[in-house]
Amino acid sequence: MRIDILTLFPEMFTGVFGSSILKNAAEKEAASYHITNFRDYSDNKHKTVDDYPYGGGAGMVLKPQPIFDAVEQLKTENETTPRIILLCPQGERYNQQKAEELAKESHLVFICGHYEGYDERIREHIVTDEISIGDYVMTGGELGAMVVIDSVVRLLPGVLGNENSPILDSFSSGLLEHPHYTRPSDFRGMKVPDVLLSGNHSKIAEWREKESLIRTKNRRPDLLSSYPITEQQKKWLNE
Secondary structure (H helix, E strand, O other), rough: EEEEEEEOOHHHHHHHHHHEEEEHHHHHOEEEEEEEEHHHHHOOOOOOOEEEOOOOOOOOOEOHHHHHHHHHHHHHHHHOOOOOEEEEEEEEEHHHHHHHOOOOOOOEEEOOOOOOEEEEHHHHHHOOOEEEEOOOOOOOOHHHHHEEEEEEEEOOOOOOOOOOOHOOOOOOOOOOEEEEOOOOEOOOOOOOOHHHHHOOOOHHHHHHHHHHHHHHHHOOOOOHHHHOHHHHHHHHHOO
């Protein structure tokens, strides 16, 4: 997967792309990251990328020209039709299903804005997806892009050491993940559930399914409204 980021602050991505899973993905050639400062595409001598909004109002608005030219250059150079993602508080709220959808693409372009907003023509004529990572406002789209990129890249084949890891993650199955334990089995009198030490894999699987369901009901009951609960799971919930 090729990932392009259009930003006014390229330095923000250095540590993120050079660490942990994102670094591993690049080393395995599962993903490549390309950062463009769209100020470089400004066609005026002062290299400005924003201007006052028509009609008045507070703040500055990103101009269409630098972003249009940057995106057109990327599409021409790579001969692709990428998904072009605008990080924006007005976008659809991001979730795991959207991450899985984007992970099927070969080329993603992220536009990270600043200031008061974007010229509306950017939304109307360039962007394929508008994404919000939550109902709050941040200084710019860079941190949102990092969140989306991390959640997508970890789903690419070969990136994680265990291919089952993304399948078992919270939200991938529609439920929150079950509790986890490791050594020692008794830590300061706090013991690991006996079933996990039993070696009975069917019982362990049942315990994990049940705990996942209960945890979801207690912490995120809204997720159960669209989850296909089985008769056995209904019995567990009633218990």
